Ligand code: HEM
């Protein structure tokens with residue numbers, strides 16, 4: 001920066017016009033999180049044991065498998081948005097860009113592993 | 127970018143008087159980050175251990191859930207995992223309670239000073255009570 005015209009220096013630094021959508025989706029997924037996470041925590045504590053056989057039986061029930069997929073969708077999207085806000089509060093310019101890229105990799109990689117695991121269990125391959 | 131170091135800054139962390147509303151605000155962020163990192167990784171690790179079959183799950187379990195009498199490392203890691211699990215349960219309830227508080231504030235309610243303080247304190251009471259109920263219940267079963 002520092003060379004170029006004044007207009008060239010400020011172009012692209014304004015609002016991306018995605019703020020309201022970010023805010024709203026954070027709230028929408030907050031609602032999804034309440035439903036799926038309360039269900040998950042209560043179900044987990046109600047399992048008789050946490051050994052392989054009993055968690056398998058539980059996750060193989062279609063309702064439970066679908067709820068888990070919905071949970072992953074809602075919670076991972078929610079924390080992807082949330083951590084973006086945290087990063088934007090503390091990181092600027094170059095390091096912010098890197099942090100956001102890493103955040104995307106982190107979220108998508110974890111989500112892929114989690115979804116794959118649920119499907120593998122539900123379809124009886126584990 | 128060139129910033130004027132002499133620019134006016136808003137009074138921040140160092141001079142502000144602590145109150146319950148401020149505490150729950152930062153707790154919302156801290157618990158959100160803890161759940162999104164530690165919580166999400168533990169959750170995904172657990173799922174992939176289940177999906178990898180009984181043997182893989184058995185070794186996950188020995189280090190994270192139940193050392194099953196084994197001493198040494200499994201005993202240490204399962205103890206740490208237990209502390210993390212209680213901590214994450216509390217973090218979840220705290221984040222949920224302050225999250226609901228956010229949603230209430232979003233519609234423009236709960237800004238009177240007394241109500242606001244009260245609600246902030248209630249989120250911490252609720253998260254602590256719920257965590258205790260859940261873990262005492264789990265421990266007695
Ligand atoms: C259980 C129900 C939940 C509710 C009601 C909820 C609610 C909220 C709300 C309203 C916000 C926005 C706060 C703001 O605008 O400043 C938020 C932020 C956030 N949430 Fe949640 N949430 C829930 C569960 C979760 C879970 C399970 C995770 C992680 C796995 C999570 C991670 C985050 C993160 C990282 C932030 C950003 C924090 C910040 O900017 O300070 N939340 N949550």
Ligand code: HEM
Pocket residue numbers: 136137138139142148151152154155
């Ligand atoms: C120890 C002191 C403080 C801490 C730890 C703190 C922490 C935070 C955190 C974590 C957030 C984002 C989470 C949320 O929205 O709930 C936030 C938001 C905010 N803080 Fe602070 N803060 C402090 C003091 C202050 C002061 C002194 C001011 C103003 C003079 C201030 C004004 C704001 C505003 C306007 C927001 C945005 C609220 C929103 O978007 O929901 N904070 N603060």
